[in-house]
Amino acid sequence: MEIDTTFICAYCLQVNAIVVDGTGGLHQQYIEDCQVCCRPNDLHIVIDEELSEADVQAETA
Numbered sequence: 001m002e003i004d005t006t007f008i009c010a011y012c013l014q015v016n017a018i019v020v021d022g023t024g025g026l027h028q029q030y031i032e033d034c035q036v037c038c039r040p041n042d043l044h045i046v047i048d049e050e051l052s053e054a055d056v057q058a059e060t061a
């Protein structure tokens with residue numbers, strides 16, 4: 001299951017589109033570089049399997 005979602009960069013506040021791989025677990029955490037400013041965001045992702053949605057919170061890493 002792949003979910004298209006977005007996160008707001010914790011540094012420059014630009015919207016980044018990402019694809020979350022649901023097979024990695026319903027709670028995921030990893031570092032993703034911002035596509036605009038290239039700084040590393042610490043992503044905390046919670047996946048809702050029934051809705052096929054992902055809630056993403058980005059923090060400075």
Ligand SMILES: [Zn+2]
Binds near residue numbers: 010011013034038039
């Ligand atoms: Zn950024």
